[in-house]
Structures are given as structure tokens and as C-alpha cells.
Amino acid sequence: MKALYIVAAAAVISATVPAKGENFAEIAQFAQSICGDIPEGSLTKTEIKGKVEANAGLLAKILSGDANLSADRVSQIYKGIPLDKLPDKIPTVAMCKVELAKSILSRSNN
Numbered sequence: 001m002k003a004l005y006i007v008a009a010a011a012v013i014s015a016t017v018p019a020k021g022e023n024f025a026e027i028a029q030f031a032q033s034i035c036g037d038i039p040e041g042s043l044t045k046t047e048i049k050g051k052v053e054a055n056a057g058l059l060a061k062i063l064s065g066d067a068n069l070s071a072d073r074v075s076q077i078y079k080g081i082p083l084d085k086l087p088d089k090i091p092t093v094a095m096c097k098v099e100l101a102k103s104i105l106s107r108s109n110n
Contacts, residue, residue: 031100034100043095059077059078
């Protein structure tokens, strides 16, 4: 069942947000690492933003392709992601992954 959600999320993302193809797998894995660690009843914008911020370095590496970024550059990349557009409450892990991936991809295309 989880595989079906991942395939559906990838289809939605690829259909709605243009991005570099090589980023899809990394972004999907990052979204899984964030959303999959949050208990099903606790999927809120605040919880997701906190987990993404805690992993800002990894996210910046995914978006920039550079593992050796300064703290200022990591902060710039993190602040450029429109996480405020996430819904306040997200009912499922699959929806969390889709919404998070859309936010990340919208930043990577700017």
C-alpha cells in the first residue's frame, strides 16, 4: 500500500511541478524521511516545518547539488521554501509527502 502512495505522489508531483529529473528521487526520499517519522495524528505544518528546519543542510544539498555550503547559504535556501503554504493539518503521510515535495520543488524552480 505504501508503494502505491509513493507512486501516486510521484505522479502528482511530476504532473504539477516541472523540475530537474535527477531531483525527484532525492526529494521523494527527503519527504519520506520527514513525513514518515511524524506519527499519523501529528501531521501539522508546525511539526513538518520543524523537522525540515532540523534537516535544512540536507535539503540545501539536494536543491543546490553542493554538499559544502555555508551556514548562511543553507539558511537562505531553507527560508526560500514556501512551507507557509502547507495546510495547517495534513491527514495522511502520503498527503504530507506530496505537499512537502511540491513546496520543495517550487523553490528549486525559482
